[in-house]
Amino acid sequence: MAKEIVTGTPLTLSEMTQDMARSLDKRDERFERFWNFKPFDKFYTPRSEGCSGLVGTDKQIQVVFGSNRSGKSFYCAFMAIMAYTGHVPPSMQGRWGFARKIADLGSGDNARPRSVRIVVMDYATHFPMVIEPMLTGAAYGMLPEQWSNFDKQTHIYTGPDGSVLEIYSADPTEHKEHGDKKLRGAPIDLTLIDEINRE
16 A cells, blocks of 8 residues: 555555555464454353352452363463453453453543553463463464563563553562562452462
8 A cells, every 4th residue: 555655546456465465464363363262161151159150250360270281371361361452352242251340441531551460470480381372472372463562671561552461470589670569459450360379
C-alpha cells in the first residue's frame, strides 16, 4: 500500500497480492496460538459443591496444584496473558470468571493499565525453563509480539497500553538486587502462583 499512499496511484493486482503475501509473512504466531487456544475440559469442571472450576473463578489470587505435566503452568500462563493484554479469546468468552473485572479496568472513568504477577520458584531456572517458553518461546509461546517488551533487570513485561506482567521470584535471595517487593498488594489485579513448593 506504500505506493498508493505516496503517489496516489492505485495498486495493481500484482502489487496488492505481494502486499498481502508480505503481511502474511509478518503474522504473529504467538498471538495465533493465544487466540485459538482451547483449555482442557478439566479446567472448566467444578471439583466440589460451590466451586466454579478454575476457569469460572474470579479470585485475585489463584493457586493451581495437581499432578506433574497436567497443564497447570500452561493454563496459568494463558490466564496471565488474558489479564495482562485484556484480550479474551473466543474459547473463554462468557466462561472466564475474571473477564468482567479485567474489562472494567480498561473502561469508564477509572480506566487504568492492568497489573498481573506470576510468582515463580526462582529467576535462575524456573522462569527460563518453564514460564518463559510458555510466554515467548518459539514452539508454544502465547504472548503476542506487541505485548512482549521485557525488562530483564526488573523481570517485567510492559504492554502498549502501559499494563505490566511481572515475574516475581519466591526465592528471597533473588530480591536483594531489586529491593523488597510485596507478594500481593492493591495495585496487583491478578496474582498467579506457580510451583512455589520448596523441597
